[in-house]
Amino acid sequence: MNFAAAISLGLKEILAHKFRSLLTMLGIILGVSSLVGMSAIVKGMENGMREALIEVGGLERVQVEPQELPAHQRHLDTQKVGITMTDVMALKKSASLVKMIVPEMRLSRPTLSRSNKVFNPFLVAGTWPNALELNQHVVAHGRMFNEIDDEMARNVCVIGTATRDELFGSPEDTGREIIPIGEQVNINGQLFTIIGMFKHYESEQQRKLRELEKKQPKEPQSGPSRSRGWGGRQRGGFIFWLKNSTVYIPLNTMWMKFRASAGTNNIPDPRLSSLSIKVASVGALENALQQSRNVLMQTHLGIEDFAFRTQENWSENITLAIRNARLSGGIIAIISLIVGGIGIMNIMFASITERIREIGIRKAIGATTFSVFMQVLVESTVIALIGGVAGLGASYGLVALLGAVSPSDNAPVITLAAMLVAFSFSAVVGVVAGLLPALKASRLDPIQALRYE
Numbered sequence: 001m002n003f004a005a006a007i008s009l010g011l012k013e014i015l016a017h018k019f020r021s022l023l024t025m026l027g028i029i030l031g032v033s034s035l036v037g038m039s040a041i042v043k044g045m046e047n048g049m050r051e052a053l054i055e056v057g058g059l060e061r062v063q064v065e066p067q068e069l070p071a072h073q074r075h076l077d078t079q080k081v082g083i084t085m086t087d088v089m090a091l092k093k094s095a096s097l098v099k100m101i102v103p104e105m106r107l108s109r110p111t112l113s114r115s116n117k118v119f120n121p122f123l124v125a126g127t128w129p130n131a132l133e134l135n136q137h138v139v140a141h142g143r144m145f146n147e148i149d150d151e152m153a154r155n156v157c158v159i160g161t162a163t164r165d166e167l168f169g170s171p172e173d174t175g176r177e178i179i180p181i182g183e184q185v186n187i188n189g190q191l192f193t194i195i196g197m198f199k200h201y202e203s204e205q206q207r208k209l210r211e212l213e214k215k216q217p218k219e220p221q222s223g224p225s226r227s228r229g230w231g232g233r234q235r236g237g238f239i240f241w242l243k244n245s246t247v248y249i250p251l252n253t254m255w256m257k258f259r260a261s262a263g264t265n266n267i268p269d270p271r272l273s274s275l276s277i278k279v280a281s282v283g284a285l286e287n288a289l290q291q292s293r294n295v296l297m298q299t300h301l302g303i304e305d306f307a308f309r310t311q312e313n314w315s316e317n318i319t320l321a322i323r324n325a326r327l328s329g330g331i332i333a334i335i336s337l338i339v340g341g342i343g344i345m346n347i348m349f350a351s352i353t354e355r356i357r358e359i360g361i362r363k364a365i366g367a368t369t370f371s372v373f374m375q376v377l378v379e380s381t382v383i384a385l386i387g388g389v390a391g392l393g394a395s396y397g398l399v400a401l402l403g404a405v406s407p408s409d410n411a412p413v414i415t416l417a418a419m420l421v422a423f424s425f426s427a428v429v430g431v432v433a434g435l436l437p438a439l440k441a442s443r444l445d446p447i448q449a450l451r452y453e
Helices: 005-015 018-055 071-079 085-094 146-153 161-168 204-215 238-244 250-259 283-297 312-354 358-363 369-405 417-444 444-452
Strands: 061-066 100-106 112-114 116-119 124-128 137-141 157-161 182-188 189-196 246-250 273-280 306-310
Touching: 005 018, 005 369, 018 312, 018 369, 085 100, 085 283, 100 250, 100 283, 100 369, 112 161, 116 161, 146 246, 146 250, 157 182, 161 189, 161 238, 182 417, 204 246, 238 246, 246 250, 246 312, 250 283, 273 283, 283 306, 306 417, 312 417, 358 369, 358 444, 369 417
Parallel strands: 124 246, 157 189
Antiparallel strands: 061 273, 061 306, 100 124, 100 273, 112 116, 112 182, 137 189, 157 246, 182 189
């Protein structure tokens, strides 16, 4: 019997017992769809995490922050000076592997107000204009403050869309996008003029959903209108909310207007909240960190009151979390496929019992042991392959159902690799599940088989 004839006979047997074949395939369908669906969800999570990592500057960004002195230097606690502009100038001069340096002074407990509206942003920071490039910010309207604004300590600021939404109204409330360039806001008692506004930051999935909502007709709303948080925290993830809730002012303005009361001898507090650096490439990261540490140890007179915080840990945590999710989900899906394979094996044993006389007749008139073996094996494999194809189709419905039941900012992504792995595994399960029944059928004695009733 040739291979095509074996497949034809296998299909005829499946069609002859449609309901039984469907129940047999069900385990394979569930296993394949769960494996593809799990992979799609994990891929969506990974895309969201990687997207957030890029939004905060990528692996090339390193933050230098104050830290408590190590145990062997605790006696020098009164001599530490923290991170200052002296460190910035020293790094610019001596750290050749550092591509960019951005100092930052943060305002403690910031409050923005306008008329009777008050907003507490996540971050109000005095910084340099190059913070835009380092932190992946884009000014959508107006401009970023420049070196002259910083040198003259002007009361100007660049805000995010969350500040605009809270103090001036969100697009959902007003029906149009408000651009408050030239307006004034009160920041902790100081009047500032808005000269720029960042673009609205959101995940790719959230952007698609928002654009889809625009195309759908709006139902009339009864009662007072309420913003659903177009620029809010929950829609788009924490990193995007953080960026939308950022307010930048010139570094000298922060130092002179908000740090004077915290200084001594009428000199504003010179300490920076943090210092961010960017290296040329990830490959040069270790050398750049060592070079920067050497420079800072000199400016701090050997007092190690600073620490480097890299994004490598974040990237490693993402990789570990994704690997664990794939492993645990994959094991569950594979178990489902194995259960489906056991179902195929049981049905094939039952099918052979029903067809003992048929097999005996075939062997009596010349069918070889191999041809009988191949017929049963091909039949089980065909059942698994059809179940695999059906499982691939069902996986799209499963992913859509999961998205509807538990919506996420990171949409599941079905990949070709996951589909190929799931389908291949279903084929392997079909072959393995058919081996024992095929061996049993091929070893039947024709005389004993013909006597079977």
